[in-house]
Amino acid sequence: MKPKLFESLMQKNSEQKQVYEQLKQKAEHPFLKRHVQVGIKEGFFSDMAGALGRMHDTLVPAAWPALIGRSIINVMPTTEPMERFPLDADAVAYEYAEGAKTRLSGKKVTTVDISTDILADYSEEWTREFLEDATWNVLSNAIAKAGKAVGQKETEKIIALYAGIADGDLATGAVLAGGGTVMSWTKLLSLWYAIKSEKWMANVLAINDMQMAQLLNDATFTNAQYLQSGQTDVEAGVVSGALGMKIVSSPLVPNGTAYAIDTSVASVMLLRRDVTVQDWEDVKSGKFGVRATTRFGLGILRANAVAKMTNIKTTLT
Secondary structure, eight states: OOOOOOOOOOHHHHOHHHHHHHHTOOOSSSSHHHHHHHHTTTTTOOHHHHHHHHHOOOOOHHTTTTGGGSSSEEEEESSSSEEEEESSSSEEEEEEEEEEEEEEEEEEEEEEEEOOEEEEEEEEEEEEHHHHHHOOOHHHHHHHHHHHHHOOOOOOOHHHHHHHHEEEEEEGSSSSEOTTTTHHHHHHHHHHHHHHHHTTOOOOEOOOOHHHOOOOOOOOHHHHHHHGGGGGGGGEEEEEOOOOOOOEOTTSSSSTOOOEOHHHHHEEEEEEEEEEEEEEEEEETEEEEEEEEEEEEESSSSSEEEEEEOOOSSSSO
């Protein structure tokens, strides 16, 4: 999911809008005051609303490069503290006839409750004197650092969600063996087929940067991909795709482990509050700063839509 534009957030009666409206009333906070003063002086914006917009535009993109969390899970915005997802044990088919219809198979047997009770946050703190002298680059760097830290926490939580699936609940009912050899086209096929055998369709492959390097060293893989420049962004951890799977890498995925996932059915990230920047202050100690937060919930819906491979070699060759 791509970052929401600040303008669209402000048009909705959302929690983000309420936060920013409150911030607009606190223009005397040392961080916000300095951010507005320097930004207007540099010609980046003309008022408090523009300052908040610029702050958001700096914060959110910083949370994305190489932080693949939202690329490997189905993200759903919500305004509820909890949502319940019903699951069918099997596919459901209906036979229609004149004046009646007959349900042939499948029944709802389980539900999954997902609460938006996870809060990821990061803050920077300074003295009033430091803020009085801070330049625009210093302020922007602090905001970007906060965004990246929150994005990293999101990714860590999502990877831990998949790591917590019991081996017997994974696709094929077991962890796939890497055999202590490098990541290859053959292993990629094994992960893809594991999901396919469960009647799902993997649309993302999550691997460590080392396994990405191993794939790029595999002639079969690179010949199959041609690594088209329009679909490849190695810096952001994306190398086009294969077999319908987008391939993403991050150092946060354990070295030697790979996941193939059908994100449409495997899991959900309920996003109660998107990445948002706030101010904070401790007048007694003379400390002020900026805080980035996001509120969300995570849950597994179909564990057998996740395939996991371990014991992949952890060196390049």
